[in-house]
Amino acid sequence: MKVPRTVRIDSGKKTEFVFVVGNDLCVNLNRNAPSKSKFFSVKCSSDVQYSINPPPTTTSRPTPPIPLNGNSTLNFTMTRASEQENDNKLSVWYYDEKKEILGKAVLHLTAIEISLDVDADRDGEVEKNNPNKGSWKWGPDGHGAILLVNCDCERSYWKKPDHMQKGNAVTRVSDLKDMSLMVLRTKGPAKLPEGYKLTMHISQSDAEGVRVFRSKTPPVVISESFGSLFYNDFVKDYPLVLSSKDLSQEVMYLGGESEFKFYVEGLKFPDVDFDGFIRINLSLLEPICKGVPETPIFTDQVVFRVAPWIMTPNTLDPIDVFICSTSDNYEFVKGITKLAEKSGCTINICHEYKNRGDRWIQDELEFGYIDSPHQSFPVVLDSPRDGKLVDFPYDELLGPDFGYVTRVPERKDVSSLDSFGNLEVSPPVTVNGTNYPLGRILIGVAFPTATKGRNMTKVVQEFLWAQKVQEPIALFSDWLYVGHVDEFMSFVPAPDRKGFRLLLASPDAGYKLFRDLQSNGHGKATLFDGVKDEKPLTVDEMLEDDNFHSQNRYVQSCIDWNRDVLKRELGLEDEDIIDLPILFKLVVEKGNENQFRAVAFYPDMVNMIVLGKNLGIPKPYGPKVDGRCALEAEMCSLLEGLGLNCTFIDDFASYHKRLGEVHCGSNVRRKPFEMKWWNLQM
Template identity: 75%
Template sequence: MICDWHGAILLVNCDSERTYWKKPDTEQDYISNVSDLKDMSAMVLRTRGPAKLPQGYKLTLHISQGDAESVRVFRSRSADNKKNAMSDEVLSEEVPYFGGEAEMKFYVEGLRFPDKGFDGLITINLSLLEPISEGLPETPIFTDKVVFKVAPWIMTPNTLNPVEVFVCSTEDNYQFLKGMRNLVDKSGYKLKICYKYENRGDRWMQDEVEFGYIDSPHHRFPVVLDSPRDGRLQDFPYNELLGPDFGYVTRVAQRKDVSSLDSFGNLEVSPPVTVRGKHYPLGRIIIGVAFPTATKGRNMTKVVQDFLWAQKVQEPIALFSDWLIVGHVDEFMTFVPAPDRKGFRLLLASPDAAYKLFRGLQNEGHGEAKLFDGLEDEQQLTLNELLDDDSLQTENNYVQSCIDWNRDVLKRELGLDEGDIIDLPILFKLEEDEGNQYRAVAYYPDMVNMIVLGKNLGIPKPFGPKVNGRCALEAEMCSLLEGLGLSCTFIDDFASYHKLLGEVHCGSNVRREPFDFKWWNLEM
C-alpha cells in the first residue's frame, strides 16, 4: 500500500519462525520457512518493452550503502526458492529481462526500527544501464524508485482491551498470585505465570518488558521491547516470548548509564488525545526523567529515549520522576477508561487528598482508627498520630509540589481539564537512597499503581484506617471510581511487593489488543 507521505510500508522482521535455537529472523540472511514471507512486503517489478534489450543494456536493482543496513531484498525464483538479492554485502543485482510484458516478484524485509540517524525511509532503485565502451562502466539512462517506510513500534494504553496478563511466581507472593488469579479469571482474560526457574527470584514483570506491536496493511504482530535493566528476568522476553508472529526488540546501553529509570514502570502511554487542535490518535508516550535543572539527577538512558522519539507516532512527554527512590511514573499516575468526556480519566496520587480524607475522619470522631490494622509485622498507627506528625506533613507538601508540577505538564501536553483528573488519597515519606539523596516512597500501598483490565481494576490493598468495619481508603477509592462503571478489587501485595518498593502494576504486565486506527493514516 502506498501512503501519501512515506511510500510503501515495511515491517521489521523481528519475530522468529524457529521455536528452538531461535533468533530474530533479521539475524539470518535466508528465508527459513514460507511463513516468513508474510512478515515481508511484496515488491513486483513489471516490465513492458521489446522482445529483448539492445546488446549490452541491462536492468539493475540497487540500494545505497546506508539503506543496506536496514533492508534485505529476496528474489522469488519459485514457490520455495527465494534468493537473497540485495543486502549490506550486495548493493546491486542485475534483473533478468524477459521481454514483452512480464513481472518479477521480490520480498522486502525490514531489519531495524526507526532510531536516531534513521528516519525509517528506505529507497530501492531500478536503473536501465547503457554501455559506453568496453572497459568502462555502464551509465544509467533511466531510474525508477520505490520508497518504503519502516513501521514504527506502537505502545498500547490501559483503555485498550487486554489479551493476556503476565506475573511472576516467587517463594513469598502466594497471596498476591491468588488475588491476581481471581481478578484475571473474573475479567475473562488469559493469565501467564513466569515460574521461579525462569524468573530466578525477579518479580518485577512490568520493569523488564513493554508490550507493543507493529502493523502494516498485509500483516501485524506483537513486539516486546526488552528494557536495558537486565535483572534476573532478562532471558524471559527472548526465551519465552520471541517466536512465530511475536517480535523482539531491545536497546543496549552502557552498564554505567543504566539506572532505575530505565525500568519500564517508567514507560507509559496515554489514550488518544487532542492537544491544541493536534490529534494524537495513538496517544502519547510518557517517560520519567530528572527535573530540568537537576545536576545529579537520574534519567532514562539515551538509547531508549532516542528509540522512543524516533517512532514519531506517539510523540513522548517527559515528566519529573527522579524525586522518587524508584523513580517511575507509574508510582504517581495511571489512566482508566471512562464512559464520558475524553473516554478516560487520569488518576494522580495526591497527599492533599489523603490529608483531606484523614482530617475529615478525625473530625467525625475516628481519630483512633488505625492504619496497617491486621498486619502482624507492621507497627500500627492511629489517625491522630499520623496527623500530628509535622515532619511527615512537610515531606508530603514537597511530594505534592512534585506531583503538581507533573499535573501541569500532563494538562498542557495531553489537553486535559481538571474534570479529566481524579486525585487519589496517597501519602508518601522521604527516605535516604543509596546515593545519600532523600527521595520519596509510598507510606502505605500505592493505590495508583494498579492493573487495569477493562472495567476491572486490581488495586494494592492499602490497609487504611477502618471506619464502621470498612477500610476508609478502599471506600474512598470505590466512591471515586465506581461512578465510572469501574469495579475495584483490592489485592494484598504488602509483604511481597510494597515492602520491596513496588506494587501490583510493578509486578504484572498486560499485552493488549492493537488500536483500530492505522498509523499510516496519521498526518505528520
C-alpha cells in the first residue's frame, strides 16, 4: 500500500516545498493550527489536486470553511513538473468559531520528476522508472539489474584487473562496456529552490563491492524549447562518484528535461561474506536553516545483483585448447594439436620458457565466464596450487574482455586437492523436479569420517558455493594419490536420454574384460608391450595377483560411493552411466608409510579431453588381440555408438608416469550456456 509522506505547514508563514511527481503528501491540519481554530478551508493552483479527510459535506471548490478536528488531514498531489520555481501554490485558511479568519499557511510548490533508472527488466536498455528497479527476483518473469565484476584488463602493460586499478577515474572509455549503465532522469525548472540538492549514496557494506563513475562533463542542454537535449559524447575521463571512501556525493540537477549517465562497476564476486546484492540510493534533501542538517524528502533506490562466475561442462562446444610444451612431450603436443584442429578449435601452446616445466595446465586454472544483458566475457579462475604455471593465468590470459579471479588461502591450507583437476561441472540436469540448467559443480574432498584427510581449501569451496547457480556436490577423492575427481569420472555428449553420459572408471569392468580375454585363450597377451622402460605383464600374471585384485576391490568401493552420490545428486540412472575398464594400484604416500592411496595402473582412459564429438583418450597400451589393443577396442565399442570419435594419444612417459593424463595436461575454453543465469528459478 502506498503511504503518503507527511509534511508540515505553519500558520502565518510562507513555505517553499519541492514536490516529486508521483508521490502523495499528507498534512495534519490540526497540528500547527492557530489557537481557537474551529474551521478551515483550502485553495490551490490548478495543477494541485487534493482531498480532505474526513471528507467535507460539500464538493464545491474552493471549499467553504469546514469543521476542524484532531484528525483532519489534507492529502495532495501533482501530476506534472513545474516550468518555473514556486509556480504552484496551496494555502490553508483557519477560522474561529464565528468563521472569522485567524491565519493562513501558504505552501509554494515546485514540482519535479526524478528517477534513478537501471535495466531492471534485463533487456539491455535502461527504461524509465521501472516499478521493480528497487528489488530483485529470479526467473524468466523476474526483474532486477545485473552488475559485472570488472575483472578484465584494458591495459597491455603493467596489468591489473580493471577493478583493482588505482586512481579515481576511468581512463579508457572502452572499459565502460564492462560496467552497468545507470541513468538519473529529471524534469523541472531550470534550477531547484535555494538549498535543495540531490545526493547519491551507498552503505559502507555495499561500498566494498561497487564503484560509481560519471561523465566528467555533464550533458549540456542545448535546447529546451523543443523538448530535446543534445549531449557532449566526447569526454574521455569519468570521475569517481561513489566508493568505499566516498559513500555520499551531491549530484548535479541539470534543469529542463535531462538525463545524466552513471557507470556502475562491480568489484567483488559473491562470496561467504557477500550475497551479491548492491543498493544505490538517490535522495532529494530539503534545507531547514543554516547550521541544521538537511532532511531527505524523497529517496529512490535501485538494486543490482553481481553476476556469478559460471563453469562450462564438456557438453558445451569448445573454442580454445590450451596445452604446455615440454622437452619430453612432443608426441602429446602433436596429438592434441591435430585433434584440436579436427574439432575446429584454436590451439594455444604454452612453451617451456613460460611453463618452466610445469605441464599440468588443467590443475592451474579453470575457465568460466560472467554474463549480463549488456556484456559477457570469459573469466579464468586461478587455482591456489601455484606451481611453475602460477603466472600463466594472470600474465597470458588476463586482458581486454578476458577476466581473472582467484582465491588465496593460508599457505598451510593448500593440498593437491586444490588443483583444478579436482574441480568439474556436470551438464544440465533435473533432480527430483529441481532443475539445474547450468549443471552442478563437482569437487573432491575427504571421506566424511576421515580425521586427517585432505580437502579442497575452504576459501575456494566458499567461493564456489556462493555463486549459487551451480550448486556444488562433494565427492570422495582423497583415496587417490593425486586426489582429483577427473581421475575417475568424466562427461561426454550423447544424442539421447539426458544429452550426456557419465563415464566412470571401473576396476570391475576391467577385471571382466581381462577375464574374458583369458577365457578366450588370450591369457598370454601382454600389457605395456613396446613401452620403453616398462616390463610387459601378461593377462594371466595380472589376474593371478590376489593382492592387486584386493587393491582394485577397494578402489571399486570408493568409486561406487561416488557413483551413488552422483546418481542421487544428478538424478541419474544406471543407463546414464558407462563403466570404463580401468585398473588402479595402491602406493605408499610420500612421507607417510602407513597411508596408501591409488594411482592408475595403466593410462587412465577416463581422464580424457572432450572436444565436441571428438575424444582425446590416453593410449592404454593394453593386451593386443588380433593386432588391436583390447582396451582401445572396448572404449570404441562403448563410446562410438553415441556418435563419438575416439582418438588415442600417447601420454605414457610424459604424463602417465608422472601421475597424470591427457585431461590433466590440457584445458579447454568453451562457449557459454545459452541459458541466462538470471532466469533460474531459485
